[in-house]
Amino acid sequence: MFFEDLSIGQSASFGKTITEADVLMYAAVSGDTNPVHINKEVAEASMFKERIAHGMLSAGLISAVLGTRLPGEGTIYLGQTLRFRAPVRIGDTVVATVTVTALDPARKRATLETVCTVGGRPVIEGEATVMVPSRG
Secondary structure, three states: OOHHHOOOOOEEEEEEEOOHHHHHHHHHHHOOOOHHHHOHHHHHOOOOOOOEOOHHHHHHHHHHHHHHOOOOOOOEEEEEEEEEOOOOEOOOEEEEEEEEEEEEOOOOEEEEEEEEEEOOEEEEEEEEEEEOOOOO
8 A cells, every 4th residue: 555545544453362382482582581481470460360461572563453454564663652551361352453543644654553452342442653665
């Protein structure tokens, strides 16, 4: 999709069920070995009472939407705000949705509302700024 194809209100989503393997692989790749993510006993003693997924693992699904669906291929991430509203547990299905809220034709940039939900309830809210390929 090119910048010229975008309009305010356009939206796209991507969903994924978070598995134990996802959490362990994310810990290995990122180096974030916080025990609340990978140690059952420590997690059970935490406020969450069980292991939870890394917040950035779920936030990464926003990047999947931006880079593959809206705006899609060639999109360059420039910035992202994130507010973590609730934990994501192993077995939860996270749906990341982006919605175009502003367009800057002179700079070929788009601003998008970004929300990740589990069961329709927001777990992450934020805003992304991206540079979008143009035809001209």
